Amino acid sequence: MKIIEVKDLGFKYAGTDFYAIRGVNLEIDEGEFVVLAGKSGCGKTTLLRCLNGLIPHFYEGEFEGRVLIDGIDTRECPPHILSQKAGMVFQNPDNQLFALSVEADIAFPLENLGLPREEIRDRVEWALKLLGIEELRKRSPFELSAGQKQKVAIASVLAMKPKILLLDEPTSSLDPVSAKNLIDAIIDLNRRHGLTILISEHRLTHLIPHADKLAIMDRGRIIYFDDPRRILKEDVLIYGVSIPRVVEVAREMRRIGGCIPFKDIPLSVEEFISGLKGALR
Structure with missing residues (x-):
């Protein structure tokens, strides 16, 4: 079943005279693990924003085409509803963490949904265990390491029980050991819990062996989308992909x-x- 369907997608940010992405077509099956790669500025972040509804609901500009998330047209559904289908983890976790404790940060989006207190407690506990960060529950997010912050950010998204997890270069500020630990946790979410993963990332060494598909973007377009083995037979270094x-x-x-x-x-x-x-x- 196609859980993500993108048809002839294009977007031009307000105040600019060029399309950040254009002519993008993409289909991802439920449960797939997809890696999105390409040079900085090639359109990866813009594509992810389109998938979770930040575009066109938050970022203004010219929107073309159609995006369906689990059958829902993103143009017709507000982001707070879409976040229960496709949760997004940003490159800088500090943009998602602001409460006085880890468990309060994880509970915050659930409280906004008006869920019962008991269900909020259950979901917070479930997300903490899922990421193996139960011991951090009472800690302030601002005293955590970068890797711990990213895990908390992921937990706060997972507590919404989305079917899709979108990650925008989550290891960019991490040291190699922390990056591998985080990637292992993301792989586990896909393999053990069936979560559909779309991750934009430059560090491909640990991700590629587990990826069902590799998508490579250049100048706002997807130029490759296939099994990683087929794509990596080609010279993709010219597209900023470090194999x-x-x-x-x-x-x-x-x-x-x-x-x-x-x-x-x-x-x-x-x-x-x-x-x-x-x-x-």
Whole structure:
């Protein structure tokens, strides 16, 4: 079932004379894990804003095409309703955290929905456990590490029980260890809980092995959308996509005569080693 359907989407921000995105078509099935990549300024953030209704309800401009989220036209549904279908985590978690405690931040959007107090408590507890951050419940968000803040921001979105999680470069301010821990948590949400994930990210090494699809944007358009193995056979570096080193090595080995060929492009070190073992038997 298609949970995200984008048809001929275009948007020009008010006060600008160019389209941030144009001619975008995209279909994502429920439960899929999709990575969105491309140079800074290529339109990734604008596309995510269109998917959760910030465009056209919050950002003014010229909107073209159609976006359906779980069958709902985003032009006809306010963002606070859409947030229960497609929750978004921003690049800077400080933009989403403002309460005096972690549990208060997670409860805030639920209180705005007017949910019963008991249900709010249950959802906060569920989201804390889901991200493994129960010990942070009484802490102030402003004394947390960047990685902890991102997990709290994700928990506050998940408490709304959305079917889709949209993430806009969530690891951009994190060190490598914190980034991997956060990515592992996001992968777990997809694999164990069936959440549809669309994540805009530059660090592809840990994400690509788990991605069902890879979308690459350039100058406001999606130029590739397919299985990562098929796309990474091509030279995508010109589009600002830094491919995993293991993919580079495998491609070079396929190119050079006499080297061990790989039937499929390996997306992880484990797949690379498995491919070598198979070829050497």
